[in-house]
Amino acid sequence: MRAADIDETDARLIEILQKDSSTPAVRIAAMMRVTEGTVRNRIGKLRRLGVIRRFTVSVDAMALGQGATAFVLLNAVPGRLNEVAKKLAGIDAVSEVHETHTYGDLLLKVRARSPSDLADIVSTRIKAVPGVAGTQVITVLNVWKD
Numbered sequence: 001m002r003a004a005d006i007d008e009t010d011a012r013l014i015e016i017l018q019k020d021s022s023t024p025a026v027r028i029a030a031m032m033r034v035t036e037g038t039v040r041n042r043i044g045k046l047r048r049l050g051v052i053r054r055f056t057v058s059v060d061a062m063a064l065g066q067g068a069t070a071f072v073l074l075n076a077v078p079g080r081l082n083e084v085a086k087k088l089a090g091i092d093a094v095s096e097v098h099e100t101h102t103y104g105d106l107l108l109k110v111r112a113r114s115p116s117d118l119a120d121i122v123s124t125r126i127k128a129v130p131g132v133a134g135t136q137v138i139t140v141l142n143v144w145k146d
Contacts, residue, residue: 069140073104080131
């Protein structure tokens with residue numbers, strides 16, 4: 001899909017859904033001054049095209065008792081990047097896995113109950129994955145936008 005396939009109506013619909021994906025189609029239609037059918041058809045089209053991959057819930061990690069967050073820059077043994085990334089993606093505490101090529105091979109977002117829990121996750125679960133060559137942990141002190 002090319003960006004040119006998205007018109008202004010699609011872009012506005014995506015913007016609304018990104019703010020709150022539980023917004024009812026009838027309300028979106030009123031906001032956009034289109035019919036509810038148009039909203040539903042556009043959502044269907046955007047899903048078929050892969051623009052909208054899923055609808056999800058954004059939660060407050062602190063409210064769930066996950067008060068510690070860190071980003072982990074990770075280097076993998078050459079030739080094992082895909083295997084390592086897949087294993088790391090399976091760890092519950094790892095909420096994001098991104099492949100990078102500047103400061104490391106992978107960038108992970110890790111959430112934990114406490115700094116000591118975070119240290120335990122990094123040392124016993126992340127570093128224990130076969131093919132992990134090294135890590136750097138960047139602890140989050142404050143979140144301004146998530």
